[in-house]
Structure formats: structure tokens, C-alpha cells
Amino acid sequence: MSRKPTIADVAALAGVSVAAVSKVVNGKGGISAPTRERVLTAASKLRWTPSAAAVALRSAKTRAIGMVAKRSPDLLSADPHFTLLISGLESELSPLGYGLLLHIVGEEPSAEEAAYRRLADERRVDGVVLTESRIGDTRFELLRTLGVNAVLIGTPWRADPVPSVQATCLDHGIRAAVDHLVDHGHRRVAYVSGPEDRVHTVYRRRVFEDALAAHDLAPSHSVVSDFTAAGAVEAIGGLLADRRRPTAVLFANDSMAVAGMSAARRLGVDVPGELSVIGHDDLPLGELVYPQLTTVRQDLVGLGRAAARVLLASLGEVEGAAVDVRPPEMVVRESTGPAPGRT
Amino acid sequence: MSRKPTIADVAALAGVSVAAVSKVVNGKGGISAPTRERVLTAASKLRWTPSAAAVALRSAKTRAIGMVAKRSPDLLSADPHFTLLISGLESELSPLGYGLLLHIVGEEPSAEEAAYRRLADERRVDGVVLTESRIGDTRFELLRTLGVNAVLIGTPWRADPVPSVQATCLDHGIRAAVDHLVDHGHRRVAYVSGPEDRVHTVYRRRVFEDALAAHDLAPSHSVVSDFTAAGAVEAIGGLLADRRRPTAVLFANDSMAVAGMSAARRLGVDVPGELSVIGHDDLPLGELVYPQLTTVRQDLVGLGRAAARVLLASLGEVEGAAVDVRPPEMVVRESTGPAPGRT
Known part of the structure; x- marks a missing residue:
């Protein structure tokens, strides 16, 4: 057929109902192994893939994680630790088909809140990663109100407002x-x-x-x-x-x-x-x-990986096994030496 | 009401059909200005926002733009020009509620193709931004096959395979x-x-x-x-x-x-x-x-902005007015001086 295949075509070829195909696609129970096999074979034969939007709508999952960076573009590129965090996040998210939805909102406080509200209102992400833990951080309360799943990279300013990841032996x-x-x-x-x-x-x-x-x-x-x-x-x-x-x-x-x-x-x-x-x-x-x-x-890459794992575990995508984050360590290069007058 | 408002609540308050609300939300025609106004007022009163997934399913728009970076994490952070491109992209995408879906796939060629295929098959983005134009670039053909809207930042290796943005007076x-x-x-x-x-x-x-x-x-x-x-x-x-x-x-x-x-x-x-x-x-x-x-x-920020505008224009989100990209210019600082032996 030249038109794009639909879920109904898959159901017809597999000899099952559309609801059964939907159950298979969304990983719901109540489908026998042979039926599941027939549906997947039919989908493969017809080269049919459920649209992410359709899956998201039915399963309430978007398979995207959000990250809102409250930094001016200049400071962001002068201090590229975000890039390392993002590399760590991606290394866990990508293999599971999750994307990272990035928003750089600048220093304006209302822009950050607006970004989170939009992510929540429009159900764009399954969770968000917070960085740069602040004293008196208002993001935890905001995200709780919005009902958004969150993980903090760093030490929270007070006990356990959201799950957090950090290195051991931080000092x-x-x-x-x-x-x-x-x-x-x-x-x-x-x-x-x-x-x-x-x-x-x-x-x-x-x-x-x-x-x-x-x-x-x-x-x-x-x-x-x-x-x-x-x-x-x-x-x-x-x-x-x-x-x-x-x-x-x-x-x-x-x-x-x-x-x-x-x-x-x-x-x-x-x-x-x-x-x-x-x-x-x-x-x-x-x-x-x-x-x-x-x-x-x-260990910025490790922190990114650990944060992704926490979110993925809360979404039921992975078992809870945590990623080890290496403790901070000193790297001696050329910019330090004996105090003046001492050899 | 304490439960989350639905499209039906909005339709009831506005005194119109659910289909009419849907048309307004999706920017379809056939709705009079006063009706449109009533729907928007009702939506605002009830604090109702259509779910992104629902809008995406109906309108086939995801309101996300993809960017696949084929770089090792190390090289990415050592050469943070991506951060400046992303800042430029975000400054055009954010105000329109578009997100940037980022994938860092490393140097493996098959990982890049797999990332584009997934973006396309799962309909995760409305378009992609390509960087680092390559000689004999296979991405253009791949994206055409996949039916994905694309814009290239840089000079294409042959005439017009996809729209591209670049500075004038490039030399x-x-x-x-x-x-x-x-x-x-x-x-x-x-x-x-x-x-x-x-x-x-x-x-x-x-x-x-x-x-x-x-x-x-x-x-x-x-x-x-x-x-x-x-x-x-x-x-x-x-x-x-x-x-x-x-x-x-x-x-x-x-x-x-x-x-x-x-x-x-x-x-x-x-x-x-x-x-x-x-x-x-x-x-x-x-x-x-x-x-x-x-x-x-x-002008990396300008290039990012210009690329975003090209995609947004092709999606009917903005008028076609292009962003000016400043020509490359020399910045003289301290690392250059007279040739040795010359004062």
C-alpha cells in the first residue's frame, strides 16, 4: 500500500482488535505472548511505528526529560560545565529513546518559572533535572505544585524536598x-x-x-x-x-x-x-x-548519569540501581608550587 | 472545580462545541472572531491548556526542534561553539513555546543515523538543525527519505540540498x-x-x-x-x-x-x-x-537565530523575515604582534 499504514491495518493483518494492538504498543497487560508476537510481526511487516505523540497521549509519557538553565548565554559558554552534565544525562537517556528538552532562559526569574509552567501545562516532559542548588530554592515548591517529577544535581538547601544526586566524600x-x-x-x-x-x-x-x-x-x-x-x-x-x-x-x-x-x-x-x-x-x-x-x-558526567537514572527509575524504565559518582579529587598540574621564598 | 478542567468544560462555558474549541486551539479556519474570542476567554477563565501531546496528535505538530551533535562529550566541552549556537536557537524558539530536543551521539556514524530515524519514526520533532556541513554529507538524503524538515548552519557541499544559513562576506x-x-x-x-x-x-x-x-x-x-x-x-x-x-x-x-x-x-x-x-x-x-x-x-548566536527562523517560517509560525548574520570579523587582542626582528 502506498498510503502510510495505520493501527487499523496492523490490527487487520494480525487478526486482532485495534485495542489489542494499542495494549501491546503501550506495554499493558492482558495480551498473550503469541498475540503479542503476531502484532509485532504485523507492525514490522507494514513498517508501522506508533507516533510518539499518540503513544504519549495514551500512556501519558512523553519520553522527554527537561532541563531549564537559568544562565545568560555568555556565562553558559564561558563555564561549560553544563555540557558535561548533559553528556552524562544523554548517555543514560539516549539508549532508552528518551530525549533531553533544553531551555536556556537567562537570568530573569519570571522566565524560569514560565518555562517550568509551560513544560507542565503542556505536558512536554516526564521529569526535569535541576542544577545549581540555591539557598531558599523556590523550584521545589513550584514543581510540586505543578506535579512535575524532579531530581536535583547537588545538595538541597533543606532536607529532602526532591530526590538528589551528589558525590560521596564531598569535602x-x-x-x-x-x-x-x-x-x-x-x-x-x-x-x-x-x-x-x-x-x-x-x-x-x-x-x-x-x-x-x-x-x-x-x-x-x-x-x-x-x-x-x-x-x-x-x-x-x-x-x-x-x-x-x-x-x-x-x-x-x-x-x-x-x-x-x-x-x-x-x-x-x-x-x-x-x-x-x-x-x-x-x-x-x-x-x-x-x-x-x-x-x-x-565527576560531572557521573552526576548527569546518576540524575538521569533517578528519573528513569521513578518512571519505571530502569531498576533502581544507582550510578556511582566519583568523589571530588585534586588534580595537580602546573599552576601550583612552593610558596615564594621556599624551595 | 477541583478536578483538572477539560476541553468539554471550556466548550460548555463558551457555549460552543468541543470541535469548535479544538479548531481554535489548532488554528484551523471556519471559526468567527467573536467565537474564537469566547473560547479563549473561557479557556483562560478555567486555566485550561491543551496538552502538548493532544495538540501534537491532532495537528501533527510537536513544537520541538531536534539537534543531533556527532561529537564525543570531551570534544563538545573543549570546543563549546555548540553552546553559542544553542543560545541563538533558543532565543527564537522559546518565545514561541518551541523546545530544543538535543541528542549527543558521539562519533559513531550509525548512532547519528539511528538518532535521526528515531526522531522521524516517533515523530518527535517538527524539524532539525544540522551543523558542521560535511563534504559528501549523507544527512540531506537521509532526512529527505525520512521526510524531516531541516536547515543547515553553514555552506552545503553541493547546491541547495536543504535550506541553509550562513554569514555574508564569509571570507x-x-x-x-x-x-x-x-x-x-x-x-x-x-x-x-x-x-x-x-x-x-x-x-x-x-x-x-x-x-x-x-x-x-x-x-x-x-x-x-x-x-x-x-x-x-x-x-x-x-x-x-x-x-x-x-x-x-x-x-x-x-x-x-x-x-x-x-x-x-x-x-x-x-x-x-x-x-x-x-x-x-x-x-x-x-x-x-x-x-x-x-x-x-x-556570529554563532546569529547563525543559531537565523536557523531557527528558517524552520519556524517553514512551519508557518513566523513571517519569512530573515535574521541578519554578521559577517566574520577580526578581533585583535594580545597574541599577535610584529614579526620577530621587526619593530
């Missing part, structure tokens, strides 16, 4: 970074964080302070910045202008660390000779630059 | 880069390109050669690389080992340029004092590093 990477610096004779160590409305920003700064305290030290400086290159350049300018300037700086992400390191070198400060620099995340960027960046690696 | 950026180097006394200029199966790779290398020829010069070296940092490091090692080594190098993307520049400096070669380096694309990365990267800017 190990930053502790190792601090120990590495102190072992190399550094006593004046500064921290440049991102916006303090993020849960991880505050947590990591506390781990940093705690790790220094274990050596009877306190931070020489603690600067709250904004994750941008411009913010990092401003921060490093302030630190280096201080008469008692730090001999080492930890930054809250790799882009800030590279921008800060570059700004220091432009001011004539040798890295790591006069200033050691450590980043966070281990993005490919850190290996491209000279000196190569010492950093705290996060 | 201006690289010509300006070559002129800039020659004006600064460079006579031995090398080119490090990406894989030659890309249309743009071959095109840009020819523009480079042509621009040098206008100054009665030929490339000192022409290296075919693979867009990776490791490839760039290997290429620069070979160039610098040559007794008649170049005084300037153009790279086919910014990540390679930064990796090459870093490798040169690690070998003790001053940039730009002994070697000028130019990238391509103008990704945020180029501003983070020291020295900051001189590069050829591509």
Missing part, C-alpha cells in the same frame, strides 16, 4: 587542595567564591575554612564574586594590591581561575612562582592553558 | 587576519586546520591561501589536524621544530589556538614576540587566557 577535593598548598609552605591562602545564593558556594567556602583551621590557619582573604571572568579579574586585582597579599588562591570554578591567573600574569606576577592558583571542576579549559591549571575535579 | 575575517599579519611583517605564515571532511575546513584554508597570494606569498606550512588540543600541540611541535619555522600560525578554532599557544610557550617560545597566534570563532575562552587571543569572530 575531599577541597581538603586535598588546602593540604597540598600548606604542604608547599603556603600560609596566606585566599578564596574567591561565586554568588552566595548557591548551596555549594557556601558549603565549599566552609570546607575551605575548616581545612585551613585543621592547620591552625585562617583564610587570608575571602572574596564573594560572580562566576564571571570580569569578577575574577577584579578579585585578583584586589588581592594582589594588598600589602599582605596571598601566596595562593582557590577559585570556585575553572573559568574564574584561568581568568584570575591570566590577570595576575598580566600584572607581572609569576604563576606559580609568586602565586599558586587552584580551580574547581576540571573542565577541558584547564588543560589548554599555560601553565596548566591545578584543580578540584568533579 | 572577510580570514582575509583581515592575513592582512593584519602581513602588515606586521610576517612572511612565513602557517595554517592548522580541522578534519578536511568539513566543508568549512577546506573553504577557509583556500581563503587563507588566496589572501596570502594577494600579497605574493604562499603558506609556509599547512597542517591538517583534528580540532583537539592534543592535535594542536602536536602540530605546533612540528612547526617549531622546522629550521624555517613560521612566525605566525592561524588555527581553525580557538581551543586549538589556545592549546597551540600554550605548547609554544611551554617550549620557551614567546607569544607574540617570537610567534603570533590567531584563532577562529571568538569563544569566551580567548578572553580568559594570557595573552588574550586574537581571533576571527563568527
Whole structure:
């Protein structure tokens, strides 16, 4: 036949009712194995595939997962950790025929809420992945109201508002970074964080302070910045202008660390000779630059995979077996060395 | 009412048939303006939204656009030009309630074809965006066979297989880069390109050669690389080992340029004092590093926007007005300077 085959054609060829074909397609029970076989053979012979929209309408599944990124396009490409999370998500979603529906909504708060409302109202996704856990996060309540299945990548700001995935031994990477610096004779160590409305920003700064305290030290400086290159350049300018300037700086992400390191070198400060620099995340960027960046690696691909598994398990697509997320670890490259005056 | 409102509730409140509500929702004709108004008022009062799946089933529209990226996750995050294209796409799609369905399939050729087949068979998208135009591209034929609406970002390898978007004056950026180097006394200029199966790779290398020829010069070296940092490091090692080594190098993307520049400096070669380096694309990365990267800017956000408009116009969502894509232009920063021995 030249016209597109329909479910009725499949039913006729298989010698069953349309309802029976529908049951097979939607994985409903009450169909014998031989009947199921006949339906699948007929569907295959006629090259008939149920439309995703039709399946979705009947089964209330869309086979898509949503991700709303509240970032300006510029910041998104300067700090490509999203790309690694997405790679991890895709590696679990793709084999099961799930797609990732991406929305980049910019920094406007109402745009984010509108995006979630549209995903829910129009039933576009079976669940959403949240990133960048915020203090006082309003997304959990919004998504509960909307009835949307969600998983958070990161630590929730209060107990269990939604399922979440995170590495074990979350403090190990930053502790190792601090120990590495102190072992190399550094006593004046500064921290440049991102916006303090993020849960991880505050947590990591506390781990940093705690790790220094274990050596009877306190931070020489603690600067709250904004994750941008411009913010990092401003921060490093302030630190280096201080008469008692730090001999080492930890930054809250790799882009800030590279921008800060570059700004220091432009001011004539040798890295790591006069200033050691450590980043966070281990993005490919850190290996491209000279000196190569010492950093705290996060298993971003593993976090993406784990988040996808949680959603897929809640949708009954996979057994509940969790994906292991590797603990943060320190990666020593070229941007750290002995404190000045120490060999 | 506490239960979720249905199309029947809207029809009842508006005093029309369910079929009339459906026609309004699906933008079909045959409904008077006052009736349309009554339906929309009733829908708004009841806070009723048609389910995307239901609308899609009736109207055969999914309100999603697909993008299949055939890249390894690593390369994807090292070369984040996709993020800028996606930002451009989203800025046109989001306001119309369209989503972007992303698939990262890795380098395996069969995985790419399988992804397109699934998008088509399951009718998941109303169209797809293709990037990285290839010589002998088989995607056009595949998508025609599958009946999928497509737009290409870039220059097609042969005339008009699918609609495409590209900048005007496509050669201006690289010509300006070559002129800039020659004006600064460079006579031995090398080119490090990406894989030659890309249309743009071959095109840009020819523009480079042509621009040098206008100054009665030929490339000192022409290296075919693979867009990776490791490839760039290997290429620069070979160039610098040559007794008649170049005084300037153009790279086919910014990540390679930064990796090459870093490798040169690690070998003790001053940039730009002994070697000028130019990238391509103008990704945020180029501003983070020291020295900051001189590069050829591509309007990637504009290309994404233009591609989205072409698809939306073919779907009858917008009038055909095209988005202007800015021509490539040179951005002079710190990685280029006078040829050695010239002040």
C-alpha cells in the first residue's frame, strides 16, 4: 500500500482488535505472548511505528526529560560545565529513546518559572533535572505544585524536598587542595567564591575554612564574586594590591581561575612562582592553558548519569540501581608550587 | 472545580462545541472572531491548556526542534561553539513555546543515523538543525527519505540540498587576519586546520591561501589536524621544530589556538614576540587566557537565530523575515604582534 499504514491495518493483518494492538504498543497487560508476537510481526511487516505523540497521549509519557538553565548565554559558554552534565544525562537517556528538552532562559526569574509552567501545562516532559542548588530554592515548591517529577544535581538547601544526586566524600577535593598548598609552605591562602545564593558556594567556602583551621590557619582573604571572568579579574586585582597579599588562591570554578591567573600574569606576577592558583571542576579549559591549571575535579558526567537514572527509575524504565559518582579529587598540574621564598 | 478542567468544560462555558474549541486551539479556519474570542476567554477563565501531546496528535505538530551533535562529550566541552549556537536557537524558539530536543551521539556514524530515524519514526520533532556541513554529507538524503524538515548552519557541499544559513562576506575575517599579519611583517605564515571532511575546513584554508597570494606569498606550512588540543600541540611541535619555522600560525578554532599557544610557550617560545597566534570563532575562552587571543569572530548566536527562523517560517509560525548574520570579523587582542626582528 502506498498510503502510510495505520493501527487499523496492523490490527487487520494480525487478526486482532485495534485495542489489542494499542495494549501491546503501550506495554499493558492482558495480551498473550503469541498475540503479542503476531502484532509485532504485523507492525514490522507494514513498517508501522506508533507516533510518539499518540503513544504519549495514551500512556501519558512523553519520553522527554527537561532541563531549564537559568544562565545568560555568555556565562553558559564561558563555564561549560553544563555540557558535561548533559553528556552524562544523554548517555543514560539516549539508549532508552528518551530525549533531553533544553531551555536556556537567562537570568530573569519570571522566565524560569514560565518555562517550568509551560513544560507542565503542556505536558512536554516526564521529569526535569535541576542544577545549581540555591539557598531558599523556590523550584521545589513550584514543581510540586505543578506535579512535575524532579531530581536535583547537588545538595538541597533543606532536607529532602526532591530526590538528589551528589558525590560521596564531598569535602575531599577541597581538603586535598588546602593540604597540598600548606604542604608547599603556603600560609596566606585566599578564596574567591561565586554568588552566595548557591548551596555549594557556601558549603565549599566552609570546607575551605575548616581545612585551613585543621592547620591552625585562617583564610587570608575571602572574596564573594560572580562566576564571571570580569569578577575574577577584579578579585585578583584586589588581592594582589594588598600589602599582605596571598601566596595562593582557590577559585570556585575553572573559568574564574584561568581568568584570575591570566590577570595576575598580566600584572607581572609569576604563576606559580609568586602565586599558586587552584580551580574547581576540571573542565577541558584547564588543560589548554599555560601553565596548566591545578584543580578540584568533579565527576560531572557521573552526576548527569546518576540524575538521569533517578528519573528513569521513578518512571519505571530502569531498576533502581544507582550510578556511582566519583568523589571530588585534586588534580595537580602546573599552576601550583612552593610558596615564594621556599624551595 | 477541583478536578483538572477539560476541553468539554471550556466548550460548555463558551457555549460552543468541543470541535469548535479544538479548531481554535489548532488554528484551523471556519471559526468567527467573536467565537474564537469566547473560547479563549473561557479557556483562560478555567486555566485550561491543551496538552502538548493532544495538540501534537491532532495537528501533527510537536513544537520541538531536534539537534543531533556527532561529537564525543570531551570534544563538545573543549570546543563549546555548540553552546553559542544553542543560545541563538533558543532565543527564537522559546518565545514561541518551541523546545530544543538535543541528542549527543558521539562519533559513531550509525548512532547519528539511528538518532535521526528515531526522531522521524516517533515523530518527535517538527524539524532539525544540522551543523558542521560535511563534504559528501549523507544527512540531506537521509532526512529527505525520512521526510524531516531541516536547515543547515553553514555552506552545503553541493547546491541547495536543504535550506541553509550562513554569514555574508564569509571570507572577510580570514582575509583581515592575513592582512593584519602581513602588515606586521610576517612572511612565513602557517595554517592548522580541522578534519578536511568539513566543508568549512577546506573553504577557509583556500581563503587563507588566496589572501596570502594577494600579497605574493604562499603558506609556509599547512597542517591538517583534528580540532583537539592534543592535535594542536602536536602540530605546533612540528612547526617549531622546522629550521624555517613560521612566525605566525592561524588555527581553525580557538581551543586549538589556545592549546597551540600554550605548547609554544611551554617550549620557551614567546607569544607574540617570537610567534603570533590567531584563532577562529571568538569563544569566551580567548578572553580568559594570557595573552588574550586574537581571533576571527563568527556570529554563532546569529547563525543559531537565523536557523531557527528558517524552520519556524517553514512551519508557518513566523513571517519569512530573515535574521541578519554578521559577517566574520577580526578581533585583535594580545597574541599577535610584529614579526620577530621587526619593530
